[in-house]
Amino acid sequence: xxxxxxxxxxxxxxxxxxxxxxxxxxxxxxxxxxxxxxxxxxxxxxxxxxxxxxxxxxxxxxxxxxxxxxxxxxxxxxxxxxxxxxxxxxxxxxxxxxxxxxxxxxxxxxxxxxxxxxxxxxxxxxxxxxxxxxxxxxxxxxxxxxxxxxxxxxxxxxxxxxxxxxxxxxxxxxxxxxxxxxxxxxxxxxxxxxxxxxxxxxxxxxxxxxxxxxxxxxxxxxxxxxxxxxxxxxxxxxxxxxxxxxxxxxxxxxxxxxxxxxxxxxxxxxxxxxxxxxxx
Amino acid sequence: xxxxxxxxxxxxxxxxxxxxxxxxxxxxxxxxxxxxxxxxxxxxxxxxxxxxxxxxxxxxxxxxxxxxxxxxxxxxxxxxxxxxxxxxxxxxxxxxxxxxxxxxxxxxxxxxxxxxxxxxxxxxxxxxxxxxxxxxxxxxxxxxxxxxxxxxxxxxxxxxxxxxxxxxxxxxxxxxxxxxx
Numbered sequence: 001x002x003x004x005x006x007x008x009x010x011x012x013x014x015x016x017x018x019x020x021x022x023x024x025x026x027x028x029x030x031x032x033x034x035x036x037x038x039x040x041x042x043x044x045x046x047x048x049x050x051x052x053x054x055x056x057x058x059x060x061x062x063x064x065x066x067x068x069x070x071x072x073x074x075x076x077x078x079x080x081x082x083x084x085x086x087x088x089x090x091x092x093x094x095x096x097x098x099x100x101x102x103x104x105x106x107x108x109x110x111x112x113x114x115x116x117x118x119x120x121x122x123x124x125x126x127x128x129x130x131x132x133x134x135x136x137x138x139x140x141x142x143x144x145x146x147x148x149x150x151x152x153x154x155x156x157x158x159x160x161x162x163x164x165x166x167x168x169x170x171x172x173x174x175x176x177x178x179x180x181x182x183x184x185x186x187x188x189x190x191x192x193x194x195x196x197x198x199x200x201x202x203x204x205x206x207x208x209x210x211x212x213x214x215x216x217x218x219x220x221x222x223x224x225x226x227x228x229x230x231x232x233x234x235x236x237x238x239x240x241x242x243x244x245x246x247x248x249x250x251x252x253x254x255x256x257x258x259x260x261x262x263x264x265x266x267x268x269x270x271x272x273x274x275x276x277x278x279x280x
Numbered sequence: 281x282x283x284x285x286x287x288x289x290x291x292x293x294x295x296x297x298x299x300x301x302x303x304x305x306x307x308x309x310x311x312x313x314x315x316x317x318x319x320x321x322x323x324x325x326x327x328x329x330x331x332x333x334x335x336x337x338x339x340x341x342x343x344x345x346x347x348x349x350x351x352x353x354x355x356x357x358x359x360x361x362x363x364x365x366x367x368x369x370x371x372x373x374x375x376x377x378x379x380x381x382x383x384x385x386x387x388x389x390x391x392x393x394x395x396x397x398x399x400x401x402x403x404x405x406x407x408x409x410x411x412x413x414x415x416x417x418x419x420x421x422x423x424x425x426x427x428x429x430x431x432x433x434x435x436x437x438x439x440x441x442x443x444x445x446x447x448x449x450x451x452x453x454x455x456x457x458x459x460x461x
Contacts, residue, residue, distance in 0.1 A: 062346075148358045181358045
């Protein structure tokens, strides 16, 4: 058993929030550079060049690369040998978010009630997901999720008869309907299987994988590749201005499902493909 | 093309989709919550906290300013959410809106009817975008935080004409050129 005081997560989360919002990883800037090289539209080439310049400027000057610093999605992978002490864990997570958004001059984009809509002023509460894993470590991942792309997400409760064709049709439909709104070039996170809620969570988790990395299952890896090629034939282009690079990647995460079900969740992510991770 | 604000009728009606404009002058931020309040005031016939005549509205909620900066990173938000307010804003005298993404087809009709423009900012180039803002003044609704109405004095603020006064739309004309399915 490893005892950890919950307050230990506060400075870690504070730092991860700032890092995720200010620093695009080389995996993302490489993908944007590659997109610029492949893009056929001169206007989209110019936009991609500007996004690269912006990423470098933000990182050098410790500024958020996009003003929508999102709702803070926090994934906690907690080793089952960890025994927590101190303040409630969720309070500590929210305190870390509060400090990160204050000290990083990040935007506070959360309202307290979906209908009454008063800004909470500190970007809390975070969207917290917990997974219990073997071992005595805690891995914390922060994903600041902007609303332009989140709003374009979709859920389809397909049936087994819809099959892989139904999946392809729905994904293309969601991407085309979204057009320029989610700030393409996008990463498409797909959750396939499970129940409605499981599919939705998997589609979010799919947005943590590196651009260019494929699902280990060959049939899903092939589907990712095929969807990526089809999406890039839509002509939407960077910011929907018309071009040949609409998506940087497609990631599918799948899970077992019911004999009557084929849930499909599609979570879109803008070109600011931000996340940061640390282990304590 | 360099443009000094306010926009003249001549500039408004001569620019076309795809034209890149570098704006110098005052623009005013308003997004979801500020639009909801303005619209409520318009419906009740109340006096608005700013005269919209000849103004450019920027759909934007900035990050707070860090030390030594007038404003934090900022950029356009998705315009489609403001579609339902567009006609009322034009009727109040707004001449152009800056945002990102495509809009409902009726917005193009409104641009034609009221001889107004929809301008596209570069979504997600927020750190660079903030450099163009030289002066910031809060005009109304300070309780809305990032969503309050602010005046920005901008220099060479780059935007692309998305819908022109003939009702032409950049996405509608450009996307089919690159479509391969």
